[in-house]
Amino acid sequence: MAVETTNRAKLRWGLLDVIVVVFALIPVLWIASLSFKTPGTLTDGRFWPREWTLDNYRTIFDTDQFVRALANSIGIALIATLIAVVLGAMAAYAISRLDFPGKKLLVGVSLLIAMFPQVSLVSPLFEIERQLGLFDTWPGLILPYITFALPLAIYTLSAFFKQIPWDLEKAAKMDGATQGQAFRRVIAPLAAPGLFTTAILVFIFCWNDFLFAITLTSTERARTVPVALSFFTGESQFEDPTGAICAAAVVITIPIILFVLFFQRRIVSGLTSGAVKG
C-alpha cells in the first residue's frame, strides 16, 4: 500500500530531516568545540577551534569535585532506574492484566504525581529529609527519583504489557507453567523492549535532574554532576571556567549515549508478531 515516493519527494524530506538534525545538534557541537579551545580563543566566535587543547579535560579530571560527582551521578541514576523499572513492571503488569478494586485510583494517583509541579515539593522534601537524616545522602536523591520516575515507568510499561496477547499467558498455563514461569519465560521476554525503553527514559530523567539534586544535597557526598557543574569556578576567581564546564558537559553526555546505544539494540519492534491470528 505504500505509495511510491518520487526522488523529488525523497530529496525534499531528506533536506527537511537534515535541517532538523542540524538545528538540534548545533548547540551540542558548539559545546564540544568550546571544550577543545584554549582560554585565549574561547570567545573568538569560530566554530572550528584554531588551537586544539585537551587542557580543559585534564582540569576537570584533576579536580576531585567532578570525579566524585560523576560517581554519585552514575550510582544514583543506576540504582533509581533499576528499582523504578522493577517496581514499575510489577505495577504495570497488575494494571494491564488484573481487575482489582482501586485500580483506577492507583492509575489516577500515579498520573497525579507525574503532573504535580516538582518545584512546589522541593521545600517540604528538604524539611522531611533533614528530619529523617536523608539530606545529602544517596537515598535522599534515589527516593524522590523513584517517586517521580514510577508514573513514567508504569505508563510506558503498561502500554507494552497491553500489547502482549493474553492468550499467550493462558497458553503457557495450559502447557504446564506456573504463574511465575509464564511471566518469566513467555511474558517478560516479550516485554523486554518495553523494559529497556523505560529504563532509558528513567535513566535520562535521573541523570539530567538538577532541581532535586541542588536542593537535597550540600556537599560532595551526594552531589551529582549537573549540580557540580554549577559550582565550577575554576582554579582561582580570575580564571574563566567556561572551557572546563563545556568539557564536563561533554563528558556527562557520554554515559547517556553509551546507555542508550547499549539498550537500543534490544529494542526490537515487532517482537510479538506471529503470536496470534493468521
Added chain:
Amino acid sequence: MADIVLDKVSKRFPDGTVAVQDVDLEIADGEFVILVGPSGCGKSTTLNMIAGLEDISSGELRIAGQRVNDKAPRDRDIAMVFQSYALYPNMTVRENMAFPLRLAKLDRATIDAKVDEAAKVLELTPLLDRKPANLSGGQRQRVAMGRAIVRQPKAFLMDEPLSNLDAKLRVQMRTVVSRLQKQLGTTTVYVTHDQTEAMTLGDRVVIMRGGAVQQVGPPQELYDHPRNLFVAGFIGSPSMNFLHAAVSEGRLRTALGDVPVGDRLRRQLEGADAPRELILGIRPEHFEDAELIDEETRRRGMEFDAPVDIVESMGSDKYVYFTIEGERATAAELEELAADAGAADFAGAGSSLVTRLSAESAAREGENRRVWFNLDKIHLFDPSTGRNLTLHEGRAAGALAD
C-alpha cells in the same frame, strides 16, 4: 485418555450475569464432542472452565473420575488449541512445541524425539527452525496443534481453532483435525460457532443457547429430530423454513395451504392449554418441483403455487427462493437466530421460502411454479416454548403420524 464429566456446572460472573447454567454433560473416553451455538451462548466459557482458565461457580467437573474444580490448569493434564493460536513469538517452532515438555522436565533426547514425531504427523518438519512470524496462517495453526499433541494429554480442548483460516484451508484442516483425533483417540472438546464444522467433525454435538444446553446428540439426530425451534433453525444450511400456522378445525392454515394433521397430533392440539398458533418448519430439501414427482411420492405430500424469486444453480441441484404471502412466523428463538446470522434488520414484507430442487427443475426467475413438499418431514413448534410437537419419543414423525 480420560472421560470428562460436567455435573450441573454453572458460571456466574461477579456482576450477576449467568454465562453457563447447569450444564450436564458426559464425554466418553476418546469421544469427539462439539460445543456449538451463536456468540455469547456460553460455549467458550464452558471450555475455559474445563481448561481451568475460569473458575467454576457451582457444580462439579470430573476428569478421569477425579474432581478437578480447584486444580490449576497445569495439574489437569489437558492441552488447548486457541483461536488465536497463541504461539510464543520469541521461540522457534521446535521450541514452541517443546515448551510443555521442557516444563514437564523431560530429558533432551525424549523431547527431541517427541517433537520430531509430532512434526512429522503435522508435516511441520521443514519448518522447525522458523519463528512463528515467518509462517502462514495454516502453518501456525498446525504448530498450535503440534504443541497440544506432543505431550499426549488426557484431553484436547479446541477453541474455534479454524475460524481464522480462509474458507478453503478451513475445509482442508477440518479433515486434518478429524483424522488426527481418530488416530490419537484422545478425548476432544471442540468449540465452534460454525454449524457445518459441528456437523462434519463431531461424534456428538452439544447445542447451547444462553448458557444452557439445548440438545445433545449425533449430528444426524440433531438434524432429523431437533428438540426445539432453536436447534431446528441453527442446524442446517440453508436453514429450515419457518411458517406461521393457525390451528383450525383439525387442520393447519398456512401460507402453503391447509395442512392436514394426523391423529396423534390432533389429540395433542385438542387439549385445553394447547397453542392455537404454531410454527411449521420444513427443510429446503423436502421440497421438489411438482413436475418431477411420481404419483407414489405425490400422495405423501402437498402442492402449492408460488412466484419464483431467485434461482441459484449449484450444479448438483438448484436452490429456488419463493416469496410467500401471509403472516411471518415469530418467536424469540427465530429472532435470536436471525440476529446471530446478522439478518435481523434484513427482512422483507412477506416471508421467503428456500427450496432445494433437482437440477432438472425448469424453474425460472419471475415465473409461477408448482412445488410439492413432503408432509412426513414437517416439524411443528410451539411458538411460546419452542418445543417440537411432532417429536414422539425423541423421533420426529411429521404432521400426519397416527
